[in-house]
Amino acid sequence: MYDSIISVAGLTVELGGNPVLQGMELAVAPGEIVAVVGPNGSGKSTLLRCLAGLQPATSGTVQVFGETPADDAAFWRRVALLSDEPAWYPGLTAREHLELMGAVYAEARMTVDTALETFDLVERADAPPLNLSTGQRQRLSLASALLRPSTLLLLDEPERGLDTGFRASLADLLDEYADEGGTVVMATHDLGLAARARQVSPSGAVAA
Numbered sequence: 001m002y003d004s005i006i007s008v009a010g011l012t013v014e015l016g017g018n019p020v021l022q023g024m025e026l027a028v029a030p031g032e033i034v035a036v037v038g039p040n041g042s043g044k045s046t047l048l049r050c051l052a053g054l055q056p057a058t059s060g061t062v063q064v065f066g067e068t069p070a071d072d073a074a075f076w077r078r079v080a081l082l083s084d085e086p087a088w089y090p091g092l093t094a095r096e097h098l099e100l101m102g103a104v105y106a107e108a109r110m111t112v113d114t115a116l117e118t119f120d121l122v123e124r125a126d127a128p129p130l131n132l133s134t135g136q137r138q139r140l141s142l143a144s145a146l147l148r149p150s151t152l153l154l155l156d157e158p159e160r161g162l163d164t165g166f167r168a169s170l171a172d173l174l175d176e177y178a179d180e181g182g183t184v185v186m187a188t189h190d191l192g193l194a195a196r197a198r199q200v201s202p203s204g205a206v207a208a
């Protein structure tokens with residue numbers, strides 16, 4: 001077993017010959033909610049990509065669940081990632097996208113109807129995602145990520161497109177996820193979301 005679900009040591013990443021992360025250290029315990037904060041271009045998304053096994057380290061180590069994260073099926077069974085907008089299935093409605101998640105994962109965290117209510121999508125359930133507003137599509141992406149079971153939630157700017165009221169609801173939903181034992185690491189520019197998490201910066205720890 002591991003005390004830290006995530007353990008980052010001396011992580012350096014160079015992109016295009018430029019150092020983006022330099023000797024970063026981070027330990028995240030199971031059940032924690034961590035907000036990665038910092039200005040545009042400071043390396044928040046790069047860190048999340050490293051945690052997701054999508055970006056190799058130039059030097060240093062990244063361990064998730066006690067191993068180097070691998071972009072493979074076993075890893076993605078435990079990890080839900082929300083980053084750029086997903087590719088939507090043509091011809092399927094918002095409800096049907098959530099039903100797909102429910103069909104794939106036997107032990108969904110909530111029913112499709114509960115997800116539609118929780119993410120305020122009931123009235124748009126029968127619309128295809130591309131006919132939803134930007135914020136509604138983001139809520140559908142979040143609903144998919146939170147409907148499926150996972151141990152670790154990696155969120156890149158989950159607040160994107162969300163109105164103020166739903167940002168507060170999202171903070172409550174993340175608290176519930178962590179109360180169930182899940183761990184959250186999110187890159188965010190939202191002060192409210194960050195205030196309710198342990199804040200770290202790609203260049204070093206910041207005061208909470």
Ligand SMILES: Nc1ncnc2c1ncn2[C@@H]1O[C@H](COP(=O)(O)OP(=O)(O)OP(=O)(O)O)[C@@H](O)[C@H]1O
Pocket residue numbers: 015016020038039040041042043044045046047187
């Ligand atoms: N493929 C790439 N090649 C070269 N440089 C890159 C590449 N991807 C990102 N970068 C650079 O790496 C730095 C960190 O980018 P990153 O997306 O991690 O920042 P961020 O903190 O998430 O920014 P934002 O708040 O704007 O989302 C930026 O200066 C960016 O321009």
